Amino acid sequence: MAEWLTCVQNDLFDLGADLCVPETEPSKDDTAAPPPKPPLRVTAEQVVQLEQWIDEANARLKPLTSFVLPAGTLAAAQLHMARTVCRRVEVNVLQLAEFENINSQVHVYLNRLSDLLFVLARVANADGTKDVL
Numbered sequence: 001m002a003e004w005l006t007c008v009q010n011d012l013f014d015l016g017a018d019l020c021v022p023e024t025e026p027s028k029d030d031t032a033a034p035p036p037k038p039p040l041r042v043t044a045e046q047v048v049q050l051e052q053w054i055d056e057a058n059a060r061l062k063p064l065t066s067f068v069l070p071a072g073t074l075a076a077a078q079l080h081m082a083r084t085v086c087r088r089v090e091v092n093v094l095q096l097a098e099f100e101n102i103n104s105q106v107h108v109y110l111n112r113l114s115d116l117l118f119v120l121a122r123v124a125n126a127d128g129t130k131d132v133l
Contacts, residue, residue, distance in 0.1 A: 001120055004053050008113065014040045015106055019093070023101040042105040050112040057119045061128045068118075071132040072125035079121035086114040 021039035070080030090110040096102060122128040 001123065004116075004120075007049070008116075011042070011046050011109070014046070015042050015109060018042050018103050018106055019096070023103055041103050042109045044105055044108075047105060047108050047112055050109065050116050054112065054116050054119055057116070057123050061119070061122050066133040068122065069132040070121070072121070072130050075124040076121040076130075079117050079124055083114050083117035083121065086110055086117060090114065 017040040070084070071077060090107065093102060093106055093110060097107070122131055125131045
C-alpha cells in the first residue's frame with residue numbers, strides 16, 4: 001500500500017502541473033513558439049494503474065452489503081479523510097472546467113483515486129473485517 005501511495009503522490013504532482021497549464025486549442029493566429037518541453041499531463045495509463053490497484057485490493061475483500069462509516073483503524077480513518085479531500089478536489093476541478101479547458105483524464109484520475117482510497121481504507125481495516133458498518 002505504501003508503494004502505491006508513493007506513486008499516487010507523484011501522480012498528484014503531475015496532476016497539479018497539468019491544472020497549472022490549461023489545455024489550449026491551436027489558433028491560426030498564434031505566432032508564439034511552442035514550449036520547449038510539453039506540459040505534464042495526467043494520462044490514461046495512470047488511470048489504468050489505479051484501476052489495477054483497485055482490482056487487486058478488492059480481490060482481498062468480501063463484497064459490501066452495507067454502507068461503511070469512515071472509521072476503524074487510524075490508517076483507515078486517514079484514508080477515508082484523504083478520500084473526502086479527493087472528492088472535494090474532484091468537484092472543484094469540475095467547477096474549474098466550466099471556465100478552463102481541462103485535460104479530461106484529470107477528472108477520471110481523481111474519480112478513480114477516490115475509489116482506490118476507499119478500497120485501501122477497507123484493506124487497512126483488516127481486509128474489511130473491522131469495517132464499521
